[in-house]
Each structure stands twice: as structure tokens, then as C-alpha cells.
Amino acid sequence: MKEKIKAKVMDSRKIRRAVHRMTTEIIERNRNLKNLVIVGIRTRGIYLGKKISKLIKELEKVDIPVGVLDITLYRDDFSKIEAQHMVRKTEINFSVAKKDILLVDDVLFTGRTIRAAMDSLIDLGRPKSIQLLVLIDRGHRELPIRADYVGKFLPTSKRELVQVKLKEIDNCDEVLITEPIKLK
Amino acid sequence: MAFKHKHLLEIRSLTPSEINTILSTAESFLEISTREIKKVPTLRGKTIINLFFEPSTRTRGSFELAAKRLSADIVNFNQTASSLAKGESLKDTVLNLEAMKPDALVIRHYCAGAPYFISTFCQSHVINAGDGYHEHPTQALLDALTLKQEKKKIEDLKIVIVGDILHSRVARSNIFLLQKLGARIILVGPPAFLPTEFKNFGVEIDYSLDRAVEGADAIMMLRIQRERQKSNSFPSIREYRNLYSLTKNRYKKAKKNSIIMHPGPINRGVELSTDLADSAKSVILKQVENGIAVRMAVLYLLLGGKERETAD
Numbered sequence: 001m002k003e004k005i006k007a008k009v010m011d012s013r014k015i016r017r018a019v020h021r022m023t024t025e026i027i028e029r030n031r032n033l034k035n036l037v038i039v040g041i042r043t044r045g046i047y048l049g050k051k052i053s054k055l056i057k058e059l060e061k062v063d064i065p066v067g068v069l070d071i072t073l074y075r076d077d078f079s080k081i082e083a084q085h086m087v088r089k090t091e092i093n094f095s096v097a098k099k100d101i102l103l104v105d106d107v108l109f110t111g112r113t114i115r116a117a118m119d120s121l122i123d124l125g126r127p128k129s130i131q132l133l134v135l136i137d138r139g140h141r142e143l144p145i146r147a148d149y150v151g152k153f154l155p156t157s158k159r160e161l162v163q164v165k166l167k168e169i170d171n172c173d174e175v176l177i178t179e180p181i182k183l184k
Numbered sequence: 185m186a187f188k189h190k191h192l193l194e195i196r197s198l199t200p201s202e203i204n205t206i207l208s209t210a211e212s213f214l215e216i217s218t219r220e221i222k223k224v225p226t227l228r229g230k231t232i233i234n235l236f237f238e239p240s241t242r243t244r245g246s247f248e249l250a251a252k253r254l255s256a257d258i259v260n261f262n263q264t265a266s267s268l269a270k271g272e273s274l275k276d277t278v279l280n281l282e283a284m285k286p287d288a289l290v291i292r293h294y295c296a297g298a299p300y301f302i303s304t305f306c307q308s309h310v311i312n313a314g315d316g317y318h319e320h321p322t323q324a325l326l327d328a329l330t331l332k333q334e335k336k337k338i339e340d341l342k343i344v345i346v347g348d349i350l351h352s353r354v355a356r357s358n359i360f361l362l363q364k365l366g367a368r369i370i371l372v373g374p375p376a377f378l379p380t381e382f383k384n385f386g387v388e389i390d391y392s393l394d395r396a397v398e399g400a401d402a403i404m405m406l407r408i409q410r411e412r413q414k415s416n417s418f419p420s421i422r423e424y425r426n427l428y429s430l431t432k433n434r435y436k437k438a439k440k441n442s443i444i445m446h447p448g449p450i451n452r453g454v455e456l457s458t459d460l461a462d463s464a465k466s467v468i469l470k471q472v473e474n475g476i477a478v479r480m481a482v483l484y485l486l487l488g489g490k491e492r493e494t495a496d
Contacts, residue, residue, distance in 0.1 A: 070212065072226075073224040073225070073226040073254075073484075074224065074225060074226070085488075086186075086205075086208075086209065087209050087212040087213065087481075087484065088212050089211065089212045089215065090212075090215055091215075119225070120224075123219070123221045123223070123224070124219060124220070124221070125220065
């Protein structure tokens with residue numbers, strides 16, 4: 001599918017500042033940082049989670065473990081989707097029971113991914129709490145879910161796509177709004 | 185990357201990339217069996233029927249657990265004793281089961297090609313859990329997963345398969361699979377159980393186990409099927425043991441970190457000495473563990489999503 005770029009809404013500086021601001025919010029809100037663990041949703045949530053963990057280490061000298069969650073097996077559109085999603089590994093090498101979990105994803109849209117992620121986490125143990133951090137909240141929720149930490153609220157139309165690119169896998173830090181081009 | 189087959193009937197017709205898709209999916213499923221809650225909701229609402237025309241505990245149980253860990257419902261039909269004895273044909277049995285609207289049939293049958301025959305008239309997905317002397321695809325896949333874990337890769341490994349090759353569907357599926365992934369295969373067994381025609385598969389044949397194990401990365405022992413001892417082609421157990429049993433002395437000739445595999449059930453002291461079976465080099469229980477992940481992967485790839493590929 002071809003798409004055209006409509007706007008570049010964040011560059012690396014803006015992303016860095018947003019992550020920094022959210023990290024201080026996390027520190028402010030979680031008095032007991034030692035009980036915090038980060039779980040990044042594949043794929044870009046992992047790298048955002050790692051950035052935050054590193055920042056917390058710099059600011060507060062606390063090591064926050066980062067786990068990886070693959071939500072494919074918990075999707076609710078499983079029998080409807082046309083594409084077969086490749087299952088990849090969930091790698092959470094720590095117990096989530098009684099922990100304060102910071103769930104990290106790049107874009108919050110319908111909320112269905114987060115629903116799947118929460119179900120998956122609860123199957124791994126009973127966390128004390130789950131907080132949600134997203135870089136972009138683009139609206140259009142289909143479930144009653146909201147984020148605790150938001151990098152940027154971005155009003156979009158449903159047709160548009162929001163693409164978060166991160167240096168670790170996309171070679172640059174930026175957020176783009178794109179739109180699929182109709183082929184005549 | 186997507187797996188586009190409707191059925192899993194044999195390894196022979198799969199491409200290396202399809203095999204790798206199954207293996208990497210299985211790797212992702214391994215972790216689920218180590219969780220406190222060993223279940224994901226992925227195949228909720230799907231019905232799977234285990235239809236076994238031959239005795240099996242391991243394979244059937246493994247498919248059953250795999251289905252349950254994916255939240256599918258699974259029913260066992262053990263046909264050795266029931267309607268077949270009353271004279272019902274295979275086709276009628278399957279049509280009756282299909283009327284119960286399953287999504288997949290897991291078939292074990294003593295006739296080669298039975299799962300293929302069933303797939304020609306059946307709406308459900310068909311998975312071959314071993315058919316006659318033909319293939320046992322999930323066994324070969326779990327063997328490959330074990331080899332990948334232990335040896336990091338399969339390409340260029342020297343793998344020795346020992347035993348009653350002629351009557352072994354496990355050997356056939358492994359020959360096809362390991363060859364597709366680039367391994368060097370040497371078949372070993374008494375001449376009566378290892379016709380030279382096997383060379384047509386592009387593998388090597390050796391009638392001396394002592395010679396064949398030299399420098400092997402993995403030694404795959406097959407079960408001596410005691411049922412077949414009555415046939416004239418089988419030498420005495422003692423003779424077989426003298427020539428083809430894997431003993432400590434023989435094992436020493438293999439590579440230092442070579443692994444010992446067996447599809448089970450083992451005849452201790454016949455094809456494999458007890459101390460080797462229980463040694464650290466034996467990955468037999470690892471194979472059983474991997475069997476569940478491989479069968480979860482196969483069920484997931486066949487039953488999950490529709491068979492069309494689009495971008496994510």
C-alpha cells in the first residue's frame with residue numbers, strides 16, 4: 001500500500017523532550033520506584049521502554065527491568081484478520097506479581113492492543129497496578145481505556161496513519177502522519 | 185512469511201522457509217508452557233478432533249495439551265476399538281465426525297496416505313500425526329527444533345539416524361526436513377531394514393554404526409519395533425544389540441558435544457544403553473517438551489487467521 005506523508009509532527013528533539021517529561025512524571029507518581037517494572041509492547045514500545053528505563057537510571061539511580069510483550073495471541077480480531085500475524089516471543093524475565101507495571105506503546109488508537117496487553121499481563125501474574133504510557137494518543141477509542149502518560153495528543157482522522165519511527169529500528173526519530181493513496 | 189497451507193500432511197512438500205516459519209513460531213510458544221497460567225486465548229472456540237487409528241500416548245497427549253494451551257476444545261476419538269470394528273469405512277467415520285463441525289482433525293493411521301485421502305473430501309484442516317510408513321511431520325519438526333536449540337543451526341550438521349529405517353515414518357520425515365535445511369544425513373541399520381533405495385533420497389547409507397558415528401553432531405536412535413521381531417527379517421535382539429545399539433564406547437567416537445535423540449518409547453538396553461539414555465547428552469525429554477510447542481505452532485498457523493497475506 002502506498003501512502004503520502006501529510007505532516008511531520010515530531011522530530012528527534014521533540015521526542016526526546018516528551019520522553020524526558022513523561023519520565024519525570026513517572027518518577028513523581030511512583031514513590032516506590034523499586035517496585036516499578038516496564039513492559040514494552042512489540043515493537044516500538046520496547047525501545048521507548050528502554051529509553052525511559054535508562055533515563056530513570058540517570059536521574060534516580062534505580063534499575064528498572066524492561067520486558068517485551070507480544071500480544072498476537074491475545075488479539076480479539078484473530079479470526080477476522082486476513083493476514084496471519086507472526087507470533088514472536090514474549091520475554092518477561094521477572095515476576096509481574098505485586099509489581100507496578102508501566103505498559104509502554106508507541107501509539108494509542110482504538111485501545112484494543114492495550115486491552116490485549118492487559119489480559120496477557122494478568123495471565124502472567126497479578127500486578128499491583130498497571131499504568132499506560134504512549135508517545136502519541138491519536139483518539140478514536142473503541143474501548144474505555146486512557147493513558148496515564150502521553151507524549152503528544154494528536155487529533156487525526158480515521159483514514160490517516162500515524163507512524164512512529166525510532167532510531168533503534170528505523171534509523172531516525174520522528175512521528176509522521178500519512179495517508180494511504182487511493183489507486184485508480 | 186505466512187504459512188499458506190490448509191493441511192499439514194507431510195514434510196516433503198514444504199519449503200525450507202515454511203519449515204523455518206513453523207520452527208520460529210514454535211520457539212515463541214515455548215515460554216507459554218513455563219508460565220504459571222499455561223494458557224493463551226488464541227484458539228478459543230475452535231474444535232479439534234484427535235482421530236487415532238493406532239495406539240499412541242505421547243503424540244496424542246502432546247496434541248491435546250497443545251490445543252488446550254491455545255484454549256481450543258479437543259476431543260479424542262480412539263478408533264481402534266469402536267466403529268471400525270463394527271465395519272464402518274474410514275470415509276464414513278470422518279464424514280460423521282465432520283458433521284459435528286470440528287475445525288481440525290489430527291489423524292494417526294496405520295495406512296500411509298490416510299490423512300491425504302481424508303483431506304480430499306473434508307472441510308476441516310487435516311494434520312498428519314503419523315501415517316503408516318509414510319511420514320510423521322510434527323515429530324520431525326520437534327526434532328529440528330531440538331537440534332536448533334542444541335546446535336544453534338542445522339546446516340552442515342552430521343546427523344546419524346539408526347535403526348529400522350524401512351518401517352520408520354519418523355526417519356522419512358526427518359530425512360526430508362533435515363535435508364531441506366542443509367544437514368548431512370547418514371542412515372544406519374541392518375541391511376534388511378535399510379534397502380539401498382534410500383540412497384535415492386540423497387542420503388548416505390552405512391551398515392556399520394561404529395564407522396558412521398565418527399564425528400557425528402547428533403545421533404538419532406529409532407525404536408526397535410518389537411511387533412516386528414516376529415518377522416523373519418529381524419535378527420535376534422542380541423545380534424541387533426551387538427551391532428546397532430548405541431553404547432558408551434560407540435558414543436565416544438562422535439563429536440564431543442554430540443547429542444542423542446530418540447522419538448520414544450525407548451527400549452532400554454536394546455537400541456540405547458540405559459546410562460546414555462539418562463546422560464546429559466540425551467535430549468530425549470527436551471524433544472517431548474518441544475513437541476508441545478511445535479504442535480501449538482502448527483495449530484496456530486493452520487487455524488489462526490485466514491489464509492491470505494497482506495501487509496501488517
